[in-house]
Amino acid sequence: MIRKLPYILMLVFVSLTPRFVNSADRKSESMALLYDKPATEWVEALPIGNGRIGAMVFGRTADERIQFNEDSFWAGGPYDPVNPQALAALPEARRLVFEGKAEQAQKLIDEKMMGIPSAQASYQPVGDLNLVFNGHEQASDYRRELDLSTAVVTVKYKVGGVAYERRIFSTPVDQVIVIRLTADKPGMINFTAFFSSPQKNQKVEAARDSLILEVAGKESYGIAGALRCRSMVKIIPEKGKIRLEDNKLCVEGADSAVLLLASATNYINYKDTGGNPEAVVEKQIKSASKKPFEKILSDHIKAHQELFNRVQLDLGITEAANLTTDARIKNFAETKDPQLVTLYFQFGRYLLISCSRPGSQPANLQGLWNESVNPPWASKYTININTEMNYWPAESTNLSDCHEPLFDMIKDISMTGQRTAKVNYGAAGWVCHHNTDLWRATTPIDNAFYGFWPSGGAWLCQHLWYRYEYTGDKDFLKRAYPIMKGAAQFFVDTLVEHPKYGWLVTCPSMSPENARFDKVSICAGPTMDMQIIRDLFNHCIVSSEILGVDKDFRQVLQQKISRLAPLQIGSSGQLQEWLDDNDLDAPEREHRHVSHLYGLFPSSQINKHDTPELFAAARKSLELRGDGGTGWSKAWKINLWARLLDGDHAYKMLSSLISTGTYPNMFDAHPPFQIDGNFGGTSGICEMLMQSYSRFDNKKLSGEIYLLPALPKAWPNGSVKGLRARGGFEINIRWKNGELEQAEIKSLLGNRLKLRYADKVIETETGKGSVYRYDGKLNRVEG
Numbered sequence: 020m021i022r023k024l025p026y027i028l029m030l031v032f033v034s035l036t037p038r039f040v041n042s043a044d045r046k047s048e049s050m051a052l053l054y055d056k057p058a059t060e061w062v063e064a065l066p067i068g069n070g071r072i073g074a075m076v077f078g079r080t081a082d083e084r085i086q087f088n089e090d091s092f093w094a095g096g097p098y099d100p101v102n103p104q105a106l107a108a109l110p111e112a113r114r115l116v117f118e119g120k121a122e123q124a125q126k127l128i129d130e131k132m133m134g135i136p137s138a139q140a141s142y143q144p145v146g147d148l149n150l151v152f153n154g155h156e157q158a159s160d161y162r163r164e165l166d167l168s169t170a171v172v173t174v175k176y177k178v179g180g181v182a183y184e185r186r187i188f189s190t191p192v193d194q195v196i197v198i199r200l201t202a203d204k205p206g207m208i209n210f211t212a213f214f215s216s217p218q219k220n221q222k223v224e225a226a227r228d229s230l231i232l233e234v235a236g237k238e239s240y241g242i243a244g245a246l247r248c249r250s251m252v253k254i255i256p257e258k259g260k261i262r263l264e265d266n267k268l269c270v271e272g273a274d275s276a277v278l279l280l281a282s283a284t285n286y287i288n289y290k291d292t293g294g295n296p297e298a299v300v301e302k303q304i305k306s307a308s309k310k311p312f313e314k315i316l317s318d319h320i321k322a323h324q325e326l327f328n329r330v331q332l333d334l335g336i337t338e339a340a341n342l343t344t345d346a347r348i349k350n351f352a353e354t355k356d357p358q359l360v361t362l363y364f365q366f367g368r369y370l371l372i373s374c375s376r377p378g379s380q381p382a383n384l385q386g387l388w389n390e391s392v393n394p395p396w397a398s399k400y401t402i403n404i405n406t407e408m409n410y411w412p413a414e415s416t417n418l419s420d421c422h423e424p425l426f427d428m429i430k431d432i433s434m435t436g437q438r439t440a441k442v443n444y445g446a447a448g449w450v451c452h453h454n455t456d457l458w459r460a461t462t463p464i465d466n467a468f469y470g471f472w473p474s475g476g477a478w479l480c481q482h483l484w485y486r487y488e489y490t491g492d493k494d495f496l497k498r499a500y501p502i503m504k505g506a507a508q509f510f511v512d513t514l515v516e517h518p519k520y521g522w523l524v525t526c527p528s529m530s531p532e533n534a535r536f537d538k539v540s541i542c543a544g545p546t547m548d549m550q551i552i553r554d555l556f557n558h559c560i561v562s563s564e565i566l567g568v569d570k571d572f573r574q575v576l577q578q579k580i581s582r583l584a585p586l587q588i589g590s591s592g593q594l595q596e597w598l599d600d601n602d603l604d605a606p607e608r609e610h611r612h613v614s615h616l617y618g619l620f621p622s623s624q625i626n627k628h629d630t631p632e633l634f635a636a637a638r639k640s641l642e643l644r645g646d647g648g649t650g651w652s653k654a655w656k657i658n659l660w661a662r663l664l665d666g667d668h669a670y671k672m673l674s675s676l677i678s679t680g681t682y683p684n685m686f687d688a689h690p691p692f693q694i695d696g697n698f699g700g701t702s703g704i705c706e707m708l709m710q711s712y713s714r715f716d717n718k719k720l721s722g723e724i725y726l727l728p729a730l731p732k733a734w735p736n737g738s739v740k741g742l743r744a745r746g747g748f749e750i751n752i753r754w755k756n757g758e759l760e761q762a763e764i765k766s767l768l769g770n771r772l773k774l775r776y777a778d779k780v781i782e783t784e785t786g787k788g789s790v791y792r793y794d795g796k797l798n799r800v801e802g
């Protein structure tokens with residue numbers, strides 16, 4: 020034993036030292052989530068989606084469950100939740116807050132100022148497609164995988180000497196979920212297919228080779244269900260026959276079979292439910308049936324890879340990668356499995372591609388995937404952090420297209436939010452509070468403590484701006500500017516002068532969802548509001564300059580900005596979360612929300628070079644908050660520590676997110692499942708490797724890029740390709756022994772570039788389409 024010790028130690032050493040594998044000779048398995056057992060729990064099943072229809076595939080041998088969703092299937096119907104009593108109560112609520120009677124203000128808001136109803140609609144599951152394979156209870160050689168690079172789930176196993184295979188995917192091209200069943204011996208495909216649904220209101224029909232499921236959306240807080248979802252599955256067997264039995268289809272003796280599943284609702288937009296899902300589904304099935312399976316598959320893979328392949332990450336690979344994905348997640352704290360981080364990063368990109376494509380609904384709290392008629396937080400859009408976090412990786416990880424559904428939703432709430440601004444506040448412009456739903460409700464909901472926060476819409480508007488910072492797309496800015504302007508107009512009308520400080524503040528408001536000593540959240544001018552409004556006003560000012568419009572409005576905004584409550588450093592050296600300090604940041608120090616750090620990330624108001632004191636205060640705040648939190652809270656902290664340029668602490672948060680906040684199928688655990696942490700994690704990994712800021716000089720956009728700003732010791736060697744940076748750049752970076760080896764920067768727009776690596780700074784003009792190489796010196800190598 021003693022003699023064997025050095026050998027054992029050497030083995031341990033070898034297995035834990037990252038082996039650097041070039042992307043080129045990496046096995047395809049490395050982009051796959053792999054399992055040796057079927058899913059028993061929903062959070063073990065594997066997600067597929069084409070932006071609009073998604074499914075969780077359990078991979079069970081004898082009773083396969085494919086639980087599916089359609090992204091416009093929600094409870095309720097069009098509604099207008101404004102509260103005509105709210106406006107009259109507003110002056111009194113303000114007076115109470117300013118007189119230090121926040122508790123009474125909160126009570127008044129609960130009574131008079133919340134939405135009617137004070138709750139929003141929930142996202143609904145459609146149903147399950149069940150496939151029963153008699154005799155397949157005992158299987159061997161089982162393997163289940165989700166290949167992120169093809170967006171296909173594959174299940175393989177053997178029964179009685181026959182090898183069976185299922186391939187399942189949801190294609191954006193043909194708008195159907197496709198299931199292909201094969202066996203390595205002819206005539207062995209035998210199964211029974213049927214629909215089921217948790218919806219009360221459901222109807223199933225069967226025809227010669229197809230099944231139909233019709234479900235109706237439930238009532239939502241007094242608003243009748245206005246949606247019906249029609250789903251149809253068609254079975255196309257090769258040889259064999261299909262038999263109809265009750266409302267089930269039995270396939271017998273086929274060589275193989277293809278199942279096409281289509282699903283659609285009558286939702287057209289938030290005020291129109293006059294769609295014809297029967298015709299839509301019929302047409303989708305008809306046109307997909309005409310295409311050979313291989314063509315449907317190759318079109319699907321091509322469409323997926325057009326987005327997915329834009330970014331490659333390599334952090335090395337160790338023996339830890341040889342285990343199944345659930346085991347790798349369990350072991351992560353110990354193994355530090357660098358390839359699992361790559362997988363986690365790419366899984367976030369995969370999820371965004373799968374749940375948010377142009378024309379679809381944006382990613383909700385569960386993305387696209389929900390099995391419950393009463394999902395946690397109604398699986399809606401919580402916009403005091405969660406929805407924004409969903410889209411943090413959209414531009415930086417080169418998935419700008421996937422950002423579109425969010426822009427569409429912002430446009431919708433900029434319309435519905437005008438009613439709320441006018442009726443509830445007597446204000447111009449538009450407002451949205453801390454949540455919205457399919458019907459684009461914008462009033463405050465739940466109760467004053469959680470819901471009375473008027474800055475949700477304004478936060479979402481930053482995403483319109485990000486799109487411009489990354490792409491320089493002026494046509495887009497032209498369309499986005501009126502929406503941003505409307506959000507700003509609301510604050511021009513509703514900011515009030517603080518009687519004690521003289522600053523302009525929001526009132527009543529809150530710092531999501533934190534409270535002070537007295538357990539009252541309602542306050543005036545929380546730090547986060549001031550930061551969001553400052554960003555919004557500045558973005559409107561620059562946009563109006565670029566577009567050459569609204570000189571007068573610009574001046575109004577300039578004046579207001581100079582009067583906004585400033586960022587303050589409190590008695591513990593922390594960035595104050597509220598206007599008053601009194602060390603009030605203390606009581607809920609470990610609260611999961613870190614709202615006042617919005618200024619550090621996603622905003623860049625606080626950064627090392629321009630605001631060193633606030634930068635130090637933000638660090639202090641984060642230290643005081645600690646490293647705990649829900650999935651999304653940890654994910655936010657990865658991004659924050661990265662912005663604080665502390666790679667090892669960012670890594671610590673990432674490690675905690677992966678090892679304690681991740682289900683076996685890699686979904687983020689709030690807990691329960693909430694998808695924001697996945698997207699925040701992907702964004703955080705990106706921020707560790709590259710950060711970018713935009714600058715404006717005389718209306719001209721330029722970019723400032725940090726290479727490897729927060730590289731942790733855990734990733735000494737690696738490379739990343741295809742990240743996008745503000746100012747219009749595409750970046751490849753390679754590093755070795757913890758040092759930058761080479762970076763390649765493609766200038767997509769020909770803008771000026773400021774490059775930072777460690778303490779080196781280089782500035783240059785760039786040519787549109789030119790490629791620059793940095794390896795200590797900067798050279799133009801192409802174009």
Ligand code: FUC
Nearest residue numbers: 384396401405532649693
């Ligand atoms: C906010 C958070 C909760 C949860 C919910 C959906 O209210 O405070 O943690 O994420 O949104």
